[in-house]
Amino acid sequence: MIKTTRFLGYDKDEYGKLIINEDEAKIVRRIFKEYLSGKGSFTIAKEFNVEDIPTTTGAKWHDTTILVI
Incomplete structure (x- = not known):
C-alpha cells in the first residue's frame, strides 16, 4: 500500500x-523540468518557498524534499 497522504501529485x-x-x-x-535544465535542488526549493508554492504538509520546501521527488 502506498501512503498517499504525502504523495505529491496523486490522490486516491x-x-x-x-x-x-x-x-x-x-x-x-516543474521540479523535473528545472532539475533537468541544470538547477540544483537547493535553488528549486528556495524558489518554491519565495513563490509560496505549497508542500503536501504546508511546510517549507527543502532541498532533500526535492531530491526525494
Missing part, C-alpha cells in the same frame, strides 16, 4: 486507486 479515488492531482502534478513536472 473512492475505490482506493491512485488518480492524478493535476495541481500537484504541475509542481512535480
Whole structure:
C-alpha cells in the first residue's frame, strides 16, 4: 500500500486507486523540468518557498524534499 497522504501529485479515488492531482502534478513536472535544465535542488526549493508554492504538509520546501521527488 502506498501512503498517499504525502504523495505529491496523486490522490486516491473512492475505490482506493491512485488518480492524478493535476495541481500537484504541475509542481512535480516543474521540479523535473528545472532539475533537468541544470538547477540544483537547493535553488528549486528556495524558489518554491519565495513563490509560496505549497508542500503536501504546508511546510517549507527543502532541498532533500526535492531530491526525494
